[in-house]
Amino acid sequence: MKILYICTHNRCRSILCEAITNASKGNVEARSAGSQPVGEVHPLSLKYLAERGIDTQGLRSQSWDEFEDYNADLVVTVCDSAAGESCPVYFGKSLKVHWGLEDPSKLKGTEEEKAKAFNTTIDIIEKRVAALAELADKNLDKAALKEALSNLGAN
Template sequence: MKILYICTHNRCRSILSEAITNHHAQGIIEARSAGSQPAGEVHPLSLQYLQETGYAVDGLQSQSWDEFEDFAPDLVVTVCDSAAGETCPLWFGKSTKVHWGLADPSKLQGSDEQKKQAFLDCIEQIKTRVQALVEIARSQPDQKTLIEQLANLGAQ
């Protein structure tokens, strides 16, 4: 299964999701991330907290969803509220689409410790969803069941 995580700026939540998915779903799911209006760089705290929690950051980059026409994802997951309402390019038409809203830890105004906790909470939430996603992918459900299960994950 191939997944494309989308967030408007592709600098935090979608990047976290890509790294965490590729770590936990090696061989079962191939994840990438993109944005409709990419920032051009990954948020430094995204990289810092991924590394501190044991995830690889090599190759992570903020990029446009236009770069993924040839990727042909089976699943497109929007992870921020602004991306949920955006029109996906036509070539996403065959992809299953779900929304997994996540709070943006990079926008938190607070102490360094509060920011760290926000990133760690987001990473843990993604990890929990990805571990369930791996089990769903292994069971190879029909399209309707897949969409229901993925939507339920996004509500957690």
């Protein structure tokens, strides 16, 4: 299953999802993009992924325009503003689901509070990706997959 994670700036949450999905065991492949990418990955995203042994090579902030030929089976928005945007027409055949995630990069606090916020977000993503990988292995039809996916963002 090919997955494209979308967040407006493609700097933190969608990057975390991409890396965690590609590190998972399962029939999944992920990329991430943004409608208004900032052009750099948040350094704490890289730090906390690396601390968990998740590969960060090749992660970059990029536009969803670069994925016209990716043919994602699934497009997952991870921030509320991206969920409300009109997706490019070439995402039309992809299933779409929203996984609202708090943005740990916006937290103003101590290093310990920032670490907790990032690690909590990573824990949530890991749980959802594990469930997603299980679904990918079941080869569900589009309707059954859509129903199953709608429940993942609530966990």
